[in-house]
Amino acid sequence: MSSPCKSPHSHSHHHHHPGQHGGPREACEVSSQQAVEDYSSWDIVKATQHGLFDRCRELIEAGYDVRQPDSENVTLLHWAAINNRLELITYFISKGAIVDQLGGTLNSTPLHWAVRQGHLQTIILLIKFGADPNLIDGEGYNSVHLATLYQHMPIIAYLIAKGQDIDIPDMNGMTPLMLSAQKIIGMEPTSFLLKLNPSLNLADKIHQNTALHWAVSSGNVNAVDLLLEAGSSLDVQNARGETPLDLARQTRNRLIIHILTSEANSRSGRNSRASKILQKYEISLVMLVCLSLLGGTGYILNMNTDSWLLKGTLLALVTAGSQLFTRRLVGPSSQKHLPAIFFISSIFWMFMTWFICFLPDLARATVQVPFVISVFLLLYYFYKTWRTDPGYIRCSEEERKQTIITLAEAGSLDIRMFCTSCLVKKPLRSMHCHACNACVAKFDQHCIWTGHCIGAGNNHYFVLFLFALVVMGHWMMYASSIFWVNQCSSNLQKDGILGFIGEIISCSPWVLYIFILVCSLTVWSTMMLILQIYQVAFLGLTTQERFTLQMQNRFSKHKVSLQRSPFNRGCIQNLADFFHCQCFGLIKSNPIDWTQQFHNIFPASMMRRAQSV
Numbered sequence: 001m002s003s004p005c006k007s008p009h010s011h012s013h014h015h016h017h018p019g020q021h022g023g024p025r026e027a028c029e030v031s032s033q034q035a036v037e038d039y040s041s042w043d044i045v046k047a048t049q050h051g052l053f054d055r056c057r058e059l060i061e062a063g064y065d066v067r068q069p070d071s072e073n074v075t076l077l078h079w080a081a082i083n084n085r086l087e088l089i090t091y092f093i094s095k096g097a098i099v100d101q102l103g104g105t106l107n108s109t110p111l112h113w114a115v116r117q118g119h120l121q122t123i124i125l126l127i128k129f130g131a132d133p134n135l136i137d138g139e140g141y142n143s144v145h146l147a148t149l150y151q152h153m154p155i156i157a158y159l160i161a162k163g164q165d166i167d168i169p170d171m172n173g174m175t176p177l178m179l180s181a182q183k184i185i186g187m188e189p190t191s192f193l194l195k196l197n198p199s200l201n202l203a204d205k206i207h208q209n210t211a212l213h214w215a216v217s218s219g220n221v222n223a224v225d226l227l228l229e230a231g232s233s234l235d236v237q238n239a240r241g242e243t244p245l246d247l248a249r250q251t252r253n254r255l256i257i258h259i260l261t262s263e264a265n266s267r268s269g270r271n272s273r274a275s276k277i278l279q280k281y282e283i284s285l286v287m288l289v290c291l292s293l294l295g296g297t298g299y300i301l302n303m304n305t306d307s308w309l310l311k312g313t314l315l316a317l318v319t320a321g322s323q324l325f326t327r328r329l330v331g332p333s334s335q336k337h338l339p340a341i342f343f344i345s346s347i348f349w350m351f352m353t354w355f356i357c358f359l360p361d362l363a364r365a366t367v368q369v370p371f372v373i374s375v376f377l378l379l380y381y382f383y384k385t386w387r388t389d390p391g392y393i394r395c396s397e398e399e400r401k402q403t404i405i406t407l408a409e410a411g412s413l414d415i416r417m418f419c420t421s422c423l424v425k426k427p428l429r430s431m432h433c434h435a436c437n438a439c440v441a442k443f444d445q446h447c448i449w450t451g452h453c454i455g456a457g458n459n460h461y462f463v464l465f466l467f468a469l470v471v472m473g474h475w476m477m478y479a480s481s482i483f484w485v486n487q488c489s490s491n492l493q494k495d496g497i498l499g500f501i502g503e504i505i506s507c508s509p510w511v512l513y514i515f516i517l518v519c520s521l522t523v524w525s526t527m528m529l530i531l532q533i534y535q536v537a538f539l540g541l542t543t544q545e546r547f548t549l550q551m552q553n554r555f556s557k558h559k560v561s562l563q564r565s566p567f568n569r570g571c572i573q574n575l576a577d578f579f580h581c582q583c584f585g586l587i588k589s590n591p592i593d594w595t596q597q598f599h600n601i602f603p604a605s606m607m608r609r610a611q612s613v
Contacts, residue, residue: 039052039055040055042055043059044056044059044060044064044076045070045076045079047059048076048079048080048083048085048088049079049082049083050083051083051085051087051088053087053088053091056076056088056091057091060091060095066092066095066096066097067096067097067098067101069101069103072103072104072105073103073104074103074104075097075098075101075103075110076088076092076097077089077092077093077097077098077099077101077110078101078103078104078108078110078113080092080110081110081111081113081114081117081119081122081126082110082113082114082117084114084117084119084121084122086121086122086125089110089122089125089126089129090125090129093129099111099126099129099130099131100130100131100132100135102135102137105138106137106138106139107137107138108137108138109131109132109135109137110126110131111123111126111127111131111132111133111135111143112135112137112141112143112146114126115143115146115147115150115152115155116146116150118150118152118155120152120154120155120158120408120413121411123143123155123158123159124158124408124409127162133159133162133164134164134168136170136171139171140170140171140172141170141171142164142168142170143155143159143164144156144159144160144164144165144166144168144176145168145170145174145176145179147159147176148176148179148180148184148189148193149179149183149184151184151188151189153188153189153192153420154408154413154414156176156189156192156193156196157192157196157404157408157413157420157423158404158405158408158413160196160401160404161400161401161402161404161405161408162405166193166196166197166198167198167199167202169204169205172204172205172206173203173204173205173206174204175198175199175202175204175211176189176193176198177190177193177194177198177200177211178202178204178209178210178211178214180193180211180223181211181212181214181215181218181220181223181227182214182215182217182218182220183218184220184223185218185220185222185223186222187222187226190215190222190223190226190227191226192420194226194227194230195421195423196423198211200212200227200230200231200232200233201232201233201236203236203238206239207238207239207240208237208238208239209238210232210233210236210238210244211223211227211232212224212227212228212232212233212234212236212244213236213238213242213244213247215227215244216244216247216248216251216253216256216260217247217251219251219253219256221255221256221259224256224259224260225259228259228260228263234260234263234264234267244260245257245260245261245264248260283337283341286337286338286341287341287344287345289322289325290338290341290342290345291345291348291349293318293322293345294342294345294346294349295349296318297315297318297513298349298509298510298513298514299510300314300315300318301315301509301510301512301513302508302509302510302513336435336451337451339448339449339451340386340448340449340450340451340452343382343449343450343521344382346517346521347375347378347379349514349517350472350476350514350517350518351375353476353510353511353514354371354476354479357483357508357510357511358479358480358482358483361479361482361483361486361487362479362482367475367479370471370475371472371475371479374468374471374472374475375472377464377468377471378465378468378469378472380468381461381462381464381465381468382450382465384458384461384465385447385450385452385454385458385461385462385465386450386451386452388457388458388461389457389458390440390441390443390452390453390454390455390456390457390458390459391430391440391441391442391443391455391456391457391594391595392436392438392439392440392441392453392595393419393422393424393426393427393430393438393439393440393441393595395424400423400424403418403423403424403425404418404423407425419432419439421434421437421439422437422438422439424439425598426439427439427441427594427595427596427597427598428594428597428598429441429442429443429456429542429545429567429594429597430442430443430594430595431443431544433446433453435453436452436453438453440453440455440456441455441456441457441594441595441597442455442456442459442542442594443455443542443544444459444462444542444543444544445542445543445544447462450462450465454543455594456594456595459542459578460578460579460580462532463529463532463533463536463578466525466528466529466532467529469521469522469525470522470525470526470529473518473519473521473522473525473526474522476514476515476518476522477515477518477519477522480511480514480515480518483508483511484504484507484511487507487508488503488504488507488508489503489507531543536574536575536578537571537574537575538563538568538571538574539562539563539565539568540565540567540568540569540574541562541565541567541568545565545567546562549562549565550562569590573589573590576588576589577589577590577591577592
């Protein structure tokens with residue numbers, strides 16, 4: 001029999017030869033789009049490679065045995081699996097082909113070759129017909145190991161969802177995680193495997209190395225970082241009594257030695273009694289330090305001295321001390337809340353400034369009552385934005401596996417429908433937030449000032465929080481101007497802008513300091529509020545959707561109007577839906593649970609206008 005990869009039109013064929021992991025010498029993947037003038041003289045192997053169903057059926061009905069291997073012990077089912085010929089796979093099996101037939105130089109099954117090539121639909125079909133993923137090939141690998149080595153994450157997910165053990169060993173006792181750490185430089189598939197809850201400290205049969213040992217010995221810095229972050233032990237010894245750090249010192253990899261040493265010191269510090277107490281009250285301590293830092297900065301600026309050198313030195317010491325505290329004592333979980341803690345601390349000192357500095361000049365109830373109400377609403381809506389579930393997509397382990405199986409068998413296991421970080425089906429308008437490490441329904445943004453995602457569940461609270469902040473900020477700026485007029489001897493018309501600024505600096509540096517804080521937050525909140533109202537009322541879009549459309553319009557010849565999105569139902573209706581407002585029955589809002597909305601609820605014509613959203 002002639003070599004199956006040699007065709008009459010080999011100059012225009014795309015031949016895919018498997019890589020260094022070996023396989024049938026002639027294994028190839030041939031495009032089904034190849035124009036063939038006359039295939040009536042082709043043998044059945046060539047017809048199988050090209051997916052010529054009629055020719056294969058003609059030869060089999062003429063008496064060809066589908067179980068008959070070629071000169072290299074490769075069967076027709078192997079060739080159909082290699083080239084992703086689903087119809088031929090079904091036909092060959094119906095004619096008696098052996099699903100788990102071993103063949104080729106690697107002694108592999110058709111399933112093994114489908115995994116190597118990354119043909120998920122072929123894998124699903126073969127398993128449906130009884131193919132066994134646990135069988136090992138000539139290299140000692142089963143299907144999960146091969147999917148790991150060839151970095152086919154959807155196939156790994158599907159095989160594990162179908163019941164394969166994530167810690168299954170190969171002939172040498174190497175788990176998929178060990179193979180990835182040893183052989184594949186990069187984040188994937190190590191990062192993906194860690195999401196499937198493997199055992200981190202299992203050791204192989206021969207060397208008794210853990211995955212971390214293998215990552216260190218291979219110089220795989222990415223895998224070392226990922227495994228340490230996941231909690232791999234630094235103390236496990238291999239057959240020669242070596243820890244991962246011992247191996248790093250042998251290989252003289254300075255970067256890995258530094259990473260392991262730093263992690264060991266960090267873990268030792270976290271396990272001390274004082275550290276555990278600190279962790280328990282960490283947020284409260286950070287809040288107290290931030291309050292003291294902001295208050296101390298204002299106090300230094302307000303000191304009754306003309307020596308700006310002294311003030312500068314003290315400010316530098318405060319800044320250095322705060323940075324040292326943040327680096328040494330504040331853990332990663334608290335660091336992401338620092339902007340929110342800074343915001344609350346700023347509001348506290350603004351409130352104190354109002355009653356200490358501004359109250360004597362603004363004692364009228366018409367001024368005091370609106371300010372107090374705005375502060376109360378600001379704190380209330382901040383709390384509601386922070387504490388309300390923004391729409392996290394949650395599901396059990398069993399639901400995750402069923403989702404993977406369902407999407408894979410429907411041909412939809414891709415990033416449009418499936419989140420490879422959370423391993424969940426993505427609802428309409430959802431997005432994965434890397435700061436929160438979760439998928440959020442109707443994702444708008446991750447707001448650093450609240451330390452929380454903004455999504456379907458809390459977006460309306462976020463808008464009301466911005467409104468209250470704008471109102472409070474403008475009252476503070478009004479109060480500051482009244483204070484300067486009444487307490488400072490200079491005025492703008494007489495002394496000019498520079499003279500006026502010099503006077504208010506010397507008059508009360510504290511008030512100017514608070515005024516700058518107020519202006520910064522007010523400018524941000526005003527711009528954000530205008531943008532949010534525009535998006536909600538006139539576009540029916542989230543911040544993320546608007547940004548995505550604008551970026552696509554920038555690089556696309558076919559522009560998409562933002563106002564023609566399928567989610568825009570008109571200004572009044574958009575606002576009613578967003579705020580869940582019935583307006584005493586005058587408007588009918590349409591509340592939607594976006595965490596469960598997986599299918600389009602809008603007319604197809606509208607969806608086509610904004611497919612990119």
